Amino acid sequence: MAVKNEKLEKLEKANKSDVAKIGKVLFTQEQITKRAKEIAAEIDRDFEGEDIILLCTLKGSILWMADIMKYMKSDAKIDFIQASSYGASTTSSGIVKISHEPTLNMYEKVVIVIEDIVDTGRTLAYLLPKLQERGPKTVKLCTMLNKNARREDHIEADYIGFEVDDLFIIGYGLDFDQRFRGLPYISYLDMEEVEKL
């Protein structure tokens, strides 16, 4: 997520441990692991014997993707797609461009898009029809986080790790200006605490 908020400038100087102190933990590694195992088992059940492609949306989804593929018993293929949305600050502009295309043939395959978060829904409202053009048997959506508060496009995930409120979420793949993706839990930044840094 790109951020151009002057009030947040101090965060640019903060290191991972500073943020770990102020970030309020929403979901621990244990909770995430438990949910990933449950969802991986659901996918195994739903698509037993099918050719599955797990399609990771870069960059935020890499840790959730790793969990899902690790805990699935089915031997899914993996691929990557990157969509960039252009516009200012913390909200996306609605203009989405694919900056990295998947390489596997999706024709007649079960494609499961692995997302870190569905927020306004704009990214997926653009991506999902594009994927349909490749002739997959079906396209499903598995998101680690679902934030309904700011939804603009009607996007409904098939597998949801956790519902979240309208918070500035970091960690477990999610960034603040490309940083803090490596935090091994999901947390959020409280702006008042950022001010005290």
Ligand code: PRP
């Ligand atoms: C984030 C996230 C989703 C999208 C959700 O990606 O990974 O793809 O925004 O927002 P939306 O529902 O409002 O469209 P981002 O563009 O920040 O890229 P990143 O994954 O590289 O951080």
